[in-house]
Structures are given as structure tokens and as C-alpha cells.
Amino acid sequence: MPIQFEHVSHTYSTGTPYEYKALYDINLEIEEGKITAIIGMTGSGKSTLVQHLNALLLPEKGTIRILDRTITAGEKPKNLKSLRGDVGLVFQFPEYQLFEETVIKDVAFGPKNFGASEEEAVKKAKHALSMVGLPAETYEKSPLELSGGQKRRAAIAGILAMDPKILVLDEPTAGLDPLGTVSMMSLFSKLNREMGKTVLIVTHDMEQVFKYCDNVVVVENGKIRTHTSVQEFFADSSLCREMNILPPALIRMKDLLKEAGFRIDDNIQDLDRLAYAVARQVKKHG
Amino acid sequence: MGNITLGRYIPLDSPIHKMDPRAKIVGMLLVLIAIFFPAGWYGYAILFAAVAFCIILAKLSFTFIWKAMRPMLFMLVFLLVINTLFLKTGTPLFTIGSFTMYSDAVFQTLYIAVRLLLMVMITTCLTATTKPLDMTLGIEDLLKPFAKIGVPAHEIAMLISIALRFIPDLIDETQRIIKAQESRGVDLKEGKITERIMAILSLIVPLFVSAFQRAEDLANAMEARGYAPGEKRTRYKVLKMQARDYVLLLICAALLGGMIALSIIL
Numbered sequence: 001m002p003i004q005f006e007h008v009s010h011t012y013s014t015g016t017p018y019e020y021k022a023l024y025d026i027n028l029e030i031e032e033g034k035i036t037a038i039i040g041m042t043g044s045g046k047s048t049l050v051q052h053l054n055a056l057l058l059p060e061k062g063t064i065r066i067l068d069r070t071i072t073a074g075e076k077p078k079n080l081k082s083l084r085g086d087v088g089l090v091f092q093f094p095e096y097q098l099f100e101e102t103v104i105k106d107v108a109f110g111p112k113n114f115g116a117s118e119e120e121a122v123k124k125a126k127h128a129l130s131m132v133g134l135p136a137e138t139y140e141k142s143p144l145e146l147s148g149g150q151k152r153r154a155a156i157a158g159i160l161a162m163d164p165k166i167l168v169l170d171e172p173t174a175g176l177d178p179l180g181t182v183s184m185m186s187l188f189s190k191l192n193r194e195m196g197k198t199v200l201i202v203t204h205d206m207e208q209v210f211k212y213c214d215n216v217v218v219v220e221n222g223k224i225r226t227h228t229s230v231q232e233f234f235a236d237s238s239l240c241r242e243m244n245i246l247p248p249a250l251i252r253m254k255d256l257l258k259e260a261g262f263r264i265d266d267n268i269q270d271l272d273r274l275a276y277a278v279a280r281q282v283k284k285h286g
Numbered sequence: 287m288g289n290i291t292l293g294r295y296i297p298l299d300s301p302i303h304k305m306d307p308r309a310k311i312v313g314m315l316l317v318l319i320a321i322f323f324p325a326g327w328y329g330y331a332i333l334f335a336a337v338a339f340c341i342i343l344a345k346l347s348f349t350f351i352w353k354a355m356r357p358m359l360f361m362l363v364f365l366l367v368i369n370t371l372f373l374k375t376g377t378p379l380f381t382i383g384s385f386t387m388y389s390d391a392v393f394q395t396l397y398i399a400v401r402l403l404l405m406v407m408i409t410t411c412l413t414a415t416t417k418p419l420d421m422t423l424g425i426e427d428l429l430k431p432f433a434k435i436g437v438p439a440h441e442i443a444m445l446i447s448i449a450l451r452f453i454p455d456l457i458d459e460t461q462r463i464i465k466a467q468e469s470r471g472v473d474l475k476e477g478k479i480t481e482r483i484m485a486i487l488s489l490i491v492p493l494f495v496s497a498f499q500r501a502e503d504l505a506n507a508m509e510a511r512g513y514a515p516g517e518k519r520t521r522y523k524v525l526k527m528q529a530r531d532y533v534l535l536l537i538c539a540a541l542l543g544g545m546i547a548l549s550i551i552l
Contacts, residue, residue: 056465081471089469096459097466099491109488113471144495158470 001068003030003053003166003198008062008073010048022048024222026062030215032166035192035199037209037230039245040219046202047092049219050168053200054087055080067165085114088164092171094155098143103129103154106143110162121161128161129154131191133183149180156184160191166198167191173205185212210234210248218243235266250274296414301530302344303415307424309531313538314412320541321404325548330400336541337407344415355406362402366395422447423525441515448504456497463492 005028012020022045030036040046051057052064055077064071067086071077091097100106107125108118116124129139132153138146143154156172169188173181189212191197203209209216209230216233218225225243226233234240237247237255246252250271254264257274262281268274302310320333341351369391376390416424426443433439464474467488474485 051465054469056468081473084469084471091462091466091469094466096492096496097463097470097488099488099495110470113473162470 001065002032003067004028004063004065005052006063006065008052008059008064010052010057010060012048014060022222026222026224028217028224028227030198030200030217032198033192033196034214035189035201035212036215036217037213038200038202038217038219039204039206039209040225041244044219045222046219047170048222050089050170050200050202053166053168054084054089056089081114085162086164087166087168088159088162090156090159090167090169090172092174094158095143095148095151097155097158098151101142102140103134103143103146104139107154107157107161110158114162124161124163125157128157131160132157132187149176152176152180153184164197166200168200170202171204172201173203173208181208188212206240206246206248210250218245294414295417296346296350298345298415300343300345300415302340302411304530305415305534306525306527306531307416307420308427308525309527309534310412310416311421311424311428313534314408316535316538316542317408318405320538320545321401321408323545323549324552325545326552329545329548330404332544333404333541334400336537337404337411340411341407344411346410346414350414351407351410354410355403358402358406362395362399365398366391369395418450419447420523422450423521423523427525438515440519444515452497452500455500456493459496460489460493463489463496 005026008023008026008028009021010023012018012022026049038046038050048057052059052071053066055071058077059071059073061073063073066083069077069079069083077083098106100109104122104125107128108116108121111121111124112118126139134150134153134157138150138154143151146154152172152175156169159167167188172188173184176184185208188199188201192199201208201213213230215227215229217227220243226239234247234251237251240247240251247255250269253271253274254268257264257278262278264274264277268277317333317337323329325333341348370387373391373394374386374388376388376393379387379389379392381387413421422443425446426439429437429439429442467485468474470488472485472488473481474489477485
């Protein structure tokens, strides 16, 4: 069953001078078992949108259907805790949530909150830590002793240990080095492929959207501007440019080559094959 | 957090807003002292009229004052209960069983209530009309004469302005951490005692870590721009007393003098 938003609106600080309308009448259907990118400018409402998925924020108007639960505006949601266990939300810069004495205790904190026994929680924590690629010698260290990238991994493991069905990540790679970014994104892609998890990623990086995601949702001024497959989204780079989004390097390269008179197959999806195709045409025509 | 009114600056355009912060601070102190003289109900009527006039001049609404006053109500109710139990002077008002209520209990409580109300009104008059930054500038200037006896006037002012500047940031940070931990199944409202202690720990530790981090970042940024405490610094904004500021000070001094005179006569 897909995640459905029906006429969802949200306003912050209603009735005060600081009132701010963040979402306007959102209608959205997100496929299960896919990786969906949520993109848009700062302040467009992306974060507000994803915080509705585990009922941290409740809709002011409208209905959200997620994992056979229904959240309706004005009603107190039932089984809030089980929803939060099933929808794992990783905030921006999640390393600020680390608080336990040791890494393993911190990662086991989530599963324990959802009713796992001590041993079970530790088992889940170890599994999650190995998934994010933290070496075993870090488990007994204080989270504060880790490097920035390791802290980020530990914090993400804290959510993965809850074994959520839906994984929501708000800019998970912001501030990571290029290598860390690649390994992080491959992990999410693996979780999706091998364990069938639904993944939602808020990001600004079009290369990531292009390489790892199936669908794209563009949020603009609290409304959904576009919702389509990644293939279709980047097929026409004029649409991207119209929304002030710089298309990925491969797409830009293809556009330039086409302009220069090369015949480029639309199915080419990586730089190596593109280079090969160009080399062949150059050789043929001298 | 949006409902805290005590001490918040309200950006409006009024004669009180334009006044020199130093005049406002000294004026407020004079009136605060005046409140503590036992000048009787006439005295309080005069003070109340003066402060109310000031609030109207500042274009503040009385509902705003009421909101600032509301947290004090609990204290007043508590005081009334204590006074009724222990104050047995004055004329008996009524008797329920073996218990008699005396007039002094009511009057004493009312007296304190009026003083509290006046204090809230006058401090609100200052904080709501003075930007936090102007306030610290004013405090710094007022502390300057004490620098000779070793009071670090500038440092104190800098401390206050940094503290004020970080309040909204820390509130945001707290809300962010609450949300992050709630996503990990923390329940702040229910649960056993041990679970709730854990829940609170999961907020406090990250909050402290980030506060220390921010402090270090700010210290580095200030040093990188050449800030050194104790050095002589010039100011972008120079405060200047004008006629209206002297008038304010005169009125406040007159109020204080009047209250002292009234309390001697009575």
C-alpha cells in the first residue's frame, strides 16, 4: 500500500504573530519498495513534509495513509509508538542525538524503547553498526570520541537498529566526505534492493538522485511541483533548468554533445559508456 | 514556547520605544524602589496611574500584561491560603465552623498582589520596549562608573548580550532534539520513572554537548576577528540622552520622592 497524502496542510505557530504556512493542500502518493528523492529549495517545506510521516507533526487539514494507518487532521493518532518504530526518521545532522556512554548502548536505545529485551537490542545494534560499516573496536567507545563521519554512521545505525519498514532520511550525506557519501548512499540502495525497504531521501544533490533514486518529488513553496520517475525527470533538462535545478553532469554532458552534433543513445546511463560512444563516433568520422 | 510574554521585546513605534535605554533602566529602578515604600492605597493609586499611562504611551496592550502576570497567580493563591491560616488580626470577616477569616489576611494578600502587578507592569514596560542589544548597551554604560572599583562593565554586558542571543537558538535546538529522540521511540509524557529519567537524559546530554560546541565555535569566531576582552573598543551605536529622557527621569524621581513623603506622613 502506498503512502498517501490527501489535501494535507500545515501551519506553524497558528494564531501568533509568527504564524507561517509551510504546506498547502498536498496530494501525494509515494510508492512502496522504491527510493524516492524529495528535492526543493531551502524553506520549501521538504522537512515539514517528511516529519508528517511518523507523526512528529500532525496535519492541520487532510489525511495521511501510511502502512495501513490513517492520520486525520484534528484526531489524536492511535498507536503512535508503533508508527514511529515502523517509520524510521533520520534528521539532518543526526549526530546531535547521540547521548549514551558507549556507541553500542546508544544504538540499542531505539530498539529498547520499542520493547526489545537487553540482549535482543544489543544484537540488533551490532547488526546495524556492521551495516553502516563501523568497526567493532568503536562499539565500546564514547560517541564523542568518534570522528564526524563515524558519529553520523552511529546515529544512522541508531535508526536502522529499529528495523523500520520505511526509512526517511533528511539530507543524510550533508557534510560527509565524497567516499563517505558513496558508501552511505550504497547502503540505502542495498537496504532497498535486498530488504525491500521503502526509502525517502531529502537531498540537494542531483547526482545522488540520478544514480540511486527511482522517483522524484519536487516541493516548491509548500506545494508539490512535480512527482515523476527519475528517468522522466532528467529526460528533458529544460524542465530542470526551469525549476532552477542543475541537472547531473552526465545529462549536461549529453546535452552538450547532442548540441555539437553527436548522436547519443538515450539509454546511456554512465560516463564510461558515454565516453566510449563518443570515441567511436569520433574515430568513424575522423 | 510561543506563549512566554514576560521579558519579550515587542517591536512597535512609540515614544517609549525611542527613549534612551539608560533613562529607562534607571527610571524603572526608581519606580521599583518606590513600590516598596508603604505609601498606602493612595500611593499605589498614583503609581498605578503613572505606570498605566506609560503602558498606553508604549502602545502595549493590557492583555499582554495580563499574560505576563498569569504565572504569578498561583503564587498569589498560595499566599492567600497561608495568610488566612496564620494572620488572625483585623476584623473577622466570616466564620466557617471553627475557622475564622480575618480582614488583614485579605488585605495583606491584596497588598502583595498590587505590588507584584506594579512590578510586572513596570518591568514589562522596560523589556517590551527596549531591544535586548540596546538594553546591554545601557547596562554597560551604567556600569562604567563602577569599572574603577574593578567591575568588568564591558564583559558583563557582553555576557548578557551573548546569553540573550542564544536563547532562541537553544529553544530551536531543544525542539530538534526532542523530535529526533521521539523518532527513536522516546516518550516524554508517559512511562515508568526509569524510562522518564532516560528520556530526559536523552535530551539534556545532546543539548549540553551542542551548547558547549556552540560556545567554542563562537569563542573561536570572536578571537578570529580580533576580539580581546579589556581592550578599548569603539561603538557603532552611541547613546545620547535627549530632553524626553531627562523628563522621564524627573518624573520617576518625583514618584519615588512622593512615595517616600507619603509613607512618612502615614
